[in-house]
Structures are given as structure tokens and as C-alpha cells.
Amino acid sequence: MALEVIYYDLAFPAFILLTVLSLLRFALYPVLLSPLARIPKAHWSCAVSPIWILWARYTSRENRTIGEAHRRYGPIVRLAPNEISINDMESVKTVYQGGFDKHQWYSVFNNYGVPNMFSSIYAKHHGARKRMISHVYSKSYIHSSASVAAQADVILNARVLSALEEASHGRQAHQGIDVHSFFSAVAMDFITAYSFGRRNSPSFIQQKAYREHWLGLYRARKGYSFFSQELPLLSRLSSFIGLHLTPVRVDAANRELEEWCGKLCAATLSSLETRDDESQTLADDAVVIRALLHGLDKEERVRGKESPIFNTAIFQRHLTISSEIFDHLLAGQETTGVTLTYLSWHLSQSQDLQRQLRAELLSLTPNMSMGGGKVIIPNSGQLNRLPLLHAVIVETIRLYAPAGGPEPRITPDPSCRIGPYEIPGGMRISASAYNLHRDEKYFPHAGTWDHTRWRRDDMDEQRHKEINRQFWGFSSGGRMCLGSNFAMHEMKLLVAAIYTNYTSHIVNDEGIEPTDGYTSHPTSGQLWLRFERIQPVKQQPLLDAALSETSGDLGK
Numbered sequence: 001m002a003l004e005v006i007y008y009d010l011a012f013p014a015f016i017l018l019t020v021l022s023l024l025r026f027a028l029y030p031v032l033l034s035p036l037a038r039i040p041k042a043h044w045s046c047a048v049s050p051i052w053i054l055w056a057r058y059t060s061r062e063n064r065t066i067g068e069a070h071r072r073y074g075p076i077v078r079l080a081p082n083e084i085s086i087n088d089m090e091s092v093k094t095v096y097q098g099g100f101d102k103h104q105w106y107s108v109f110n111n112y113g114v115p116n117m118f119s120s121i122y123a124k125h126h127g128a129r130k131r132m133i134s135h136v137y138s139k140s141y142i143h144s145s146a147s148v149a150a151q152a153d154v155i156l157n158a159r160v161l162s163a164l165e166e167a168s169h170g171r172q173a174h175q176g177i178d179v180h181s182f183f184s185a186v187a188m189d190f191i192t193a194y195s196f197g198r199r200n201s202p203s204f205i206q207q208k209a210y211r212e213h214w215l216g217l218y219r220a221r222k223g224y225s226f227f228s229q230e231l232p233l234l235s236r237l238s239s240f241i242g243l244h245l246t247p248v249r250v251d252a253a254n255r256e257l258e259e260w261c262g263k264l265c266a267a268t269l270s271s272l273e274t275r276d277d278e279s280q281t282l283a284d285d286a287v288v289i290r291a292l293l294h295g296l297d298k299e300e301r302v303r304g305k306e307s308p309i310f311n312t313a314i315f316q317r318h319l320t321i322s323s324e325i326f327d328h329l330l331a332g333q334e335t336t337g338v339t340l341t342y343l344s345w346h347l348s349q350s351q352d353l354q355r356q357l358r359a360e361l362l363s364l365t366p367n368m369s370m371g372g373g374k375v376i377i378p379n380s381g382q383l384n385r386l387p388l389l390h391a392v393i394v395e396t397i398r399l400y401a402p403a404g405g406p407e408p409r410i411t412p413d414p415s416c417r418i419g420p421y422e423i424p425g426g427m428r429i430s431a432s433a434y435n436l437h438r439d440e441k442y443f444p445h446a447g448t449w450d451h452t453r454w455r456r457d458d459m460d461e462q463r464h465k466e467i468n469r470q471f472w473g474f475s476s477g478g479r480m481c482l483g484s485n486f487a488m489h490e491m492k493l494l495v496a497a498i499y500t501n502y503t504s505h506i507v508n509d510e511g512i513e514p515t516d517g518y519t520s521h522p523t524s525g526q527l528w529l530r531f532e533r534i535q536p537v538k539q540q541p542l543l544d545a546a547l548s549e550t551s552g553d554l555g556k
């Protein structure tokens with residue numbers, strides 16, 4: 001009896017105390033006292049719970065939801081008790097050029113259970129991985145590499161142009177081709193050739209059935225990373241009790257893709273070991289894997305056990321190489337394929353723009369017209385300096401930002417300054433190309449595709465610098481895209497080869513609207529275009545020429 005009395009006597013005050021403490025911890029602190037309390041909230045609940053932003057992510061509405069918040073509340077907003085979003089270049093510079101570590105969110109990009117450059121969280125580990133390969137992805141290396149040129153020659157002539165030639169003739173010609181799938185294949189062929197060498201690479205352009213199977217697996221895993229990325233603890237706990245928040249078929253697809261890449265890496269490594277130099281052509285050079293092997297040797301020799309990546313990389317060479325390469329194939333395939341898809345869609349809407357582009361392309365010396373049925377790979381510097389070609393690609397990446405979602409980083413200890421706020425360490429902070437590219441101050445009518453906004457002669461030097469700085473399609477700082485120069489180069493080569501000799505026309509563009517996500521693509525996953533070969537201008541006898549002039553312009 002006495003015990004019970006004491007129990008009741010204490011229970012009530014204890015209950016009050018607990019309530020007060022939780023109010024302090026979960027309401028008063030985050031709402032009023034947290035250093036983040038002064039930052040405008042995207043939603044009233046953001047100070048006490050992350051549910052609001054998690055829901056936007058779960059329902060694939062993240063980019064527009066955050067965009068709306070920035071339009072209402074300015075360039076720095078609070079998304080959750082421990083998370084903020086930024087949308088101005090000053091803050092972007094602080095975070096991304098400032099080398100803030102990545103958020104654990106990126107751990108899901110470990111392949112084979114081993115980290116790679118992209119999935120490395122800490123600058124130290126990342127730096128050691130980047131040192132091994134960044135040189136073969138630099139602009140000067142790519143532009144002057146004889147292997148890149150030889151691989152481009154094979155891909156463009158033996159695969160791309162012959163596929164287009166076939167598709168533009170015969171009874172099926174009016175159906176055109178699905179360029180979303182086709183351009184993903186082109187992107188894949190470029191990266192696999194550079195990674196494994198031509199001989200050890202599959203050709204996605206030519207092996208259509210296998211490509212579709214592969215893309216099917218790739219799509220199956222897409223969109224299922226929500227639980228493992230946003231709620232890793234819940235995800236692990238529930239799989240511990242046998243409840244899989246990520247469907248089993250997603251794991252199966254992942255395993256099959258990993259196996260596929262693992263085999264290609266193993267075959268390349270063994271052919272490097274038993275190399276028969278006689279039969280090696282430039283196109284067969286496995287540039288990236290060779291750089292990785294060399295880099296691992298050097299890291300072991302120079303740093304040995306002191307290396308920050310000793311356990312994960314030097315100790316597990318083959319897995320490290322596979323993890324790195326698999327990431328490149330995933331990072332480079334869809335992004336580049338989607339950019340080319342939207343670019344060809346916009347070009348197909350204007351024969352006039354195609355004519356302007358063709359005129360510019362024909363100024364290359366030598367140009368890429370298919371004399372003798374083949375294109376000549378042009379000088380990289382010259383190709384790179386064509387202003388219209390550059391503008392149409394950059395504008396496409398601006399508007400469709402194929403890797404345009406928020407890129408989460410962590411604020412460093414003890415604190416950092418973002419705009420007028422002092423932010424403590426350990427907070428999640430991100431910017432997105434999607435929203436930076438929609439800032440009307442730099443990009444008026446931001447929702448419209450307009451390549452002329454990049455035209456240099458229309459603006460002063462200052463303005464030109466400003467809008468270029470606002471372009472964030474490849475991110476910025478130490479963790480910016482490794483493959484940006486490679487991607488720009490392959491896209492320029494491809495667009496130049498096609499549009500020098502063909503015109504393109506829309507057959508079916510239903511469902512072309514982009515999805516909203518970390519990486520985006522056409523909702524339908526397809527775009528059907530028809531390509532028509534531009535016939536060589538025949539040396540006509542004078543009379544013929546005069547006649548055809550009077551019969552009016554029947555040309556396309």
C-alpha cells in the first residue's frame with residue numbers, strides 16, 4: 001500500500017518533468033533556441049520534424065517543393081530540424097568549393113560493398129581515390145588522347161552512323177528510332193571503351209536486345225533508394241526482422257548489374273596482364289583501368305599502410321577497380337543519354353536551328369561530312385570552340401539538369417557561416433542545379449529552352465561571367481563531376497557527326513516531360529525521332545540548275 005502511494009506520488013511529477021523536458025528538447029530547443037531557429041522554415045513543421053521534406057522526397061516532388069520554398073522565403077531555408085537548403089552562389093561557394101564532407105546519403109553508391117570516388121564521404125579518402133584517375137579525365141588529356149580519338153572513330157563510324165543509315169532507309173524508316181535508348185547506348189559505348197578498351201567492351205549500340213535488358217535492370221533499381229538513403233536505420237532494422245522496404249527484385253537487379261561489370265573488369269585486368277602488344281590498337285587501350293592500376297601501385301609504394309584507403313582499396317584491388325568503374329558507367333550513361341535526348345528533341349523542333357548548326361559544323365577543317373562514307377574525327381580544340389554547338393548543349397543541361405537534385409553535404413565542426421547565419425557542425429546542407437538553374441535573375445524565362453542566352457556577343461563580359469558561374473550542371477569544387485570534360489567532348493562529337501549529315505524530325509514525343517528526382521529522364525522513357533540523310537549537293541549542269549530554281553524550293 002505504502003509503495004503504491006509513493007508510486008502515485010512520484011508518477012505525476014515525473015510525468016510533468018518528462019513532458020517539460022521533451023517539450024524543451026523537441027519543441028522549444030529546435031523552434032526557438034537552435035542556431036537554425038532564425039532561418040526561415042519551408043513549412044511550419046520543419047523545426048520539429050523532418051516528415052514534411054521526407055514526404056516530398058518519398059513522393060518524388062523534392063525539387064519543385066524546395067524551389068517553391070526558395071521563391072517564398074529566400075536563398076537559405078530550413079527543411080528539417082537539422083537540415084537547410086541553399087540557392088545562391090555565395091553559399092554554394094562556401095559549401096562546395098569549401099570542401100564540406102558528403103552526407104552519409106552517398107553510402108548507397110558503394111558498389112560491391114566497397115567505396116569509390118563518388119561514394120567516399122570524407123575528403124581524405126576521396127582525395128586518395130581522385131589522385132589515381134583525375135588526370136585521364138582532364139580536358140587536356142581527353143582532347144589530346146589518341147585513344148579517345150580512335151575510340152570515337154570506331155563508335156561514330158562503325159556503330160552510330162551505320163545504325164542511323166540503316167534506320168533511315170527501308171520500310172521501317174518512318175517509325176524512326178527511340179533516341180533515349182539509342183543515346184544511352186552511345187554514352188555507354190564511349191565510357192566502356194575508355195574504361196575497358198574497345199576489345200573488352202560490349203557494344204550497346206549494336207547489341208540492342210542486351211541493351212534493353214540492361215536498361216530494364218537499371219530502371220528497376222531506380223527510385224528505390226528512398227529508405228536506404230533517407231531512413232537507413234529504419235531500413236536496416238526492418239530488414240533485420242525480415243521486412244524488406246526495398247523490393248527483392250531491386251537487389252536482384254543490382255546483383256546482376258554488379259556481376260556484369262565485375263566480369264568486364266576481370267577480363268580487362270587479365271588481358272592487361274597477358275598483354276600482347278602486337279595486336280593492341282589505340283582503340284583497345286583500357287585507359288581508365290590502366291590509370292587505376294598504376295595509381296594503386298603508387299599509393300601502395302608511397303603510402304603503404306599509412307594510406308587512408310589501405311583497407312578498402314589497396315587491400316581489395318579488384319573490388320576497388322570494379323566499384324570505381326561501375327560508378328562511372330552508371331554516372332555517365334544516363335546523364336549523357338538524357339542530355340542528348342532533350343537536345344535532339346529541341347533541335348528537331350526547328351529545322352532553321354539545325355541549318356545554323358550545320359553551317360557552323362561545316363566550318364570545321366576538316367569537316368565531318370561523310371565523304372567516303374566515313375566522318376573524320378575533328379581537332380578537339382576546334383570542335384570545342386564552336387559557340388552554337390556549345391550553347392545548345394549547355395542550355396540543355398541547364399534546363400534539364402540530368403543530375404539536378406540536391407547534393408547533400410555536412411557542415412564542419414564547430415560551425416560555419418552561411419549568409420547571415422552561424423551554422424553548427426553536423427547539419428545537412430544542400431544546393432541543387434535544378435533550382436540554381438531556375439533563378440530568374442540570371443536566366444530570365446528560366447523554364448524556356450533558349451540557347452541564345454549563352455551568346456557571348458549579346459552581353460558584356462561581366463554578365464557573361466555571372467551566368468557561367470550560375471551554371472551548376474556538373475556541380476563545383478573538389479567533388480564536381482569527374483566526367484564533365486569527357487561528357488562534353490563525346491556529346492560534341494556525336495552531335496557534330498549526326499547534324500553535319502542528317503536532319504532530325506519528331507515522330508513521337510509523348511511523355512517527354514522530365515521526372516523530378518536526383519537524376520531525371522523523360523517520363524515515358526522514350527523519344528522517337530526520324531533521321532534523314534542530307535544528300536550531297538550534285539554538280540548540276542547549268543541548265544538543270546536553272547530549271548530547278550524556277551520549279552521552286554522543293555528541298556527540305
Ligand code: HEM
Nearest residue numbers: 117118328331332335336403407474475479481482483487
Ligand atoms: C551530361 C553528363 C553528366 C552530368 C550532367 C554529370 C553531373 C554530375 C554532377 C552534378 C555530379 C556531382 C554529384 C554530387 O555531388 O551529388 C557528378 C559527379 C560525378 N560524375 Fe558526373 N555527370 C555527367 C557525366 C559523367 C560521366 C560521363 C562520368 C564518367 C566518368 C561521370 C562521373 C562522375 C563521377 C565519378 C562523379 C563523382 C565525383 C566526385 O565525387 O569526386 N559523370 N556528375
Ligand SMILES: *[C@@H]1O[C@H](CO)[C@@H](O)[C@H](O)[C@H]1NC(C)=O
Nearest residue numbers: 362363364366367368369371
Ligand atoms: C567539307 O569537307 C569536304 C572534304 O572532306 C570538302 O570537300 C567540302 O567542301 C567541305 N565542305 C565545306 C562546306 O567546307
Ligand SMILES: CC(=O)N[C@H]1CO[C@H](CO)[C@@H](O)[C@@H]1O
Nearest residue numbers: 063064400514515516517520
Ligand atoms: C528535372 C526535374 O526534376 N523536374 C521537375 C521539378 O519540378 C518541376 C515543378 O516545379 C517539374 O515540372 C519538373 O518536372
Ligand SMILES: CC(=O)N[C@H]1CO[C@H](CO)[C@@H](O)[C@@H]1O
Nearest residue numbers: 369370371500501534536537
Ligand atoms: C557523303 C554525304 O552524303 N555527305 C553529306 C553530309 O552532309 C553534308 C551537308 O551538311 C553534305 O554536304 C555532304 O555531301
